[in-house]
Amino acid sequence: MDIWNKRHVTVVISGGIASYKALLLIRQLMKRGATVRVAMTAHAAEFVTPLTFQTLTQQPVVLDEFTATDPKYVVHVALADWTETMIMVPATANLIAKVANGIADDAATTTILATTAPKFVIPAMNSHMYANPAAQRNLNQLVADGLHVLTPATGMLAEGYSGKGRLPEPDVIIDWLTDQLTQLTPNLPLAHQHVLVTAGGTREAIDPVRYISNRSSGKMGYAVAQVAREMGADVTLISATDQLPVPVGVHLVKVASAAELLTAVNAAFPTTNLLVMAAAVSDYRPVQSADQKIKKPADHGDLTLQLTETPDILKQLAPQKTSQYVVGFAAETQHLLTNAQRKLTQKRLDLLVANDVSKPGVGFNGDTNQVTLLRPNQEPVKTALLSKIEIARTILTTAVAGGAVKA
Structure with missing residues (x-):
């Protein structure tokens, strides 16, 4: 279920040129099932009218404490509760x-x-204002008080020049909010x-412009990283591709070759609870990579x-295993179960994800997959x-059920 579904969300809007973007964010929250109410400052009402937000949310907008519609309720306390x-x-x-200084004058x-609920702050202001020591001190105080603050974007400002202080786009904001809220959810798996x-196909250089690789897009590994984060994990993604957006909250380590991937995995493995080796590692590399581009010979001979x-x-990680739960992948075009079972045993894996990449819609580059899950001494599950x-x-639910989570 979407974390926003049936959630009571209050959006507080202050006066800035970016106030109109709050409408787009509210629309996204409502599409995901949230009930949204709005509180506005007087300055905010100079940029977008309260009626606009009231029409969008189908909820009354709080602008003035002294226009209570029900005398039994104190406006700000009722909304806060x-x-x-x-x-x-x-x-x-x-x-x-x-907010940083506890001033409450509207x-x-x-x-x-x-409000005792989790609070999320999305700053937007002129870049010089944002860099001012007083503003930075106030932002640091918010963090110290337990509020969650999103770093503003860098881009064109209302003043006509570029700088840091621009409100991020609504898609970026909602992705960040969703990740932050997910991490506050108790008892995540x-x-x-x-x-x-690990994700993507490694690249083995032939010369500065050519390399040996494979058809892996990295989509499967990135999906695993995203879902692991949604399930509450601290996620490190070692990626051999830079063609995909990094899931919010995931720490990215960029690599190119199999040797670089090995170095990165070795560095992180001792403190890892669960390794999902989804990268498609090139099986071979040139014995020697040329320093300059290899040119065709004059007679156009073979290379x-x-x-x-x-x-x-x-194979190198197997002797290092202590309590780590290790998931491997096997992309095959024939004898799927035979080859996969051999890999599961030889590499001492806890779970092997095998797929027949010769089938349509399965494996490399696409957005779908069909896999067979193999575990030691258990029947395969397709x-x-x-x-x-x-x-x-x-994959991750199977890993958790199989003992991947350590106390």
Whole structure:
């Protein structure tokens, strides 16, 4: 279920040119099932009218404490008690200063002070204002007080020049909010676990412009990293591709070759609870890579490359295993179960994810996959053709059930 579904969200809007973007964010929250109420400062109402937010949310907008519709309720306290998540967007320097110092002089700031729900601050202001020591001091105070603050974007400002202080786009904001809120959710399956994921096809240089690689897009590994984060893990993604957006909250380590991947995995493995080795590692590399681009000979003759095996990362990790739960992948075009069972045993894996990449919709580059899960001394389990996100969820759920989570 979506974490926003049926959630009571209060959006506090202060006066800045970016106030209109709050409409787009609220629309996304509502589409995901949230009930949204709005509190505005008087300055915010100069940029977007309260009626606009009231029409969008189909909820009354809190602007003035002294226009209560029901005398039994104190406006700011009633809204604060209703709130399950509070978002301040855009949060101007003025609003941030008031919240950091406990000033409550209007309906918006009294509601903020009275709210015990998690609070998320999305700053937006001129770049010089943002860099001012007083503004930075106030932002640091918010963090110290337990509020969650998103770093603003760098881009064109209302003043006509570029700088840091621009409100991030609504998609970026909601991804960050969702990740932050997920990490606050108790009893997530992978909470307090360090999950290491590898992704993409490694590249072995022939010369400065050519390399040996494979058809892997990295989508499966990125899906595993995203789902692991959603399940509460501290996730490190070692990636041999830079063509995909990094899931929010995931720590990225970039590599190119199998040797670089091995170095990165070895560095992280001792503190890892769960390793998902989804990268497609090139089996061979040139014995020697040319320093300059190899040119065609004048007679257009053939080129012969001498290749040597790349390191077998899973094989090298096997003797290092202590309590780590290790998941491997096997992309095959024939004898799927025979080859996969051999790999499961030889590399001392806890779980092997095997797929027949010769089938349509399965394996490299696509958004779907169909896999067979193999575990020691258990019958193989074959999935349906599913999205890679759902396959990732199946893999990680299987790993958790198989003992991947350590106390």
